Amino acid sequence: MSRTRAWLFVAISLALCAAEPVLAQQDKTREQVRAELAEAVRTGDICVGEAGLKLNEIAPQRYPEKPAVAGKSRAQVRAELKDAVRTGDIQFGEVGLKLSEIDPQRYPTKPALLGKTRQQVVAELADAVRAGDLYVGDQGLKLYELYPERYLQYPQAAQAGH
Helix, strand or coil: CCHHHHHHHHHHHHHHHCCCCHHHHCCCCHHHHHHHHHHHHHHCCCEECCCCEEHHHHCHHHCCCCCCCCCCCHHHHHHHHHHHHHHCCCEECCCCEEHHHHCHHHCCCCCCCCCCCHHHHHHHHHHHHHHCCCEECCCCEEHHHHCHHHCCCCHHHHHHCC
16 A cells, blocks of 8 residues: 555544534644644544544554543542432442432432423424424434425424414
8 A cells, every 4th residue: 555545544534533524624724634633643543444443442552542631639539429428329239229229218308300291291292293393213304304295394483383
């Protein structure tokens, strides 16, 4: 494989693994892109193959270790532990239950999260059915996408009453 072809492969691999769309990076200069590519090659941060693994995941011994991310301070960990002991949010044994689930009367009750009423949910469902804003089938399409002649062009307009 020629050197040019290898760099082309690396550049394409890097582009496929990028978290941001390529269009959002238009403000970078050619030199900045080359510097990023060189850094990605140096650290093995380039995807290869169909599995989507990076070179530094396939052969970590060939690349420098990534710097450790700063974790929580000792005081933060102790405060979290103290709170977990107080509320019973500590798992007990291999059962997978928390102490507050095993013996609930020993621990304070957790406040219930406020949700929607049944009437609110029914009204939202009726609006979604009217607008065709429901997913159907295995294709990931909504009703208004499958049957555009039955619904207004934009479901937001249907919900707004246009």
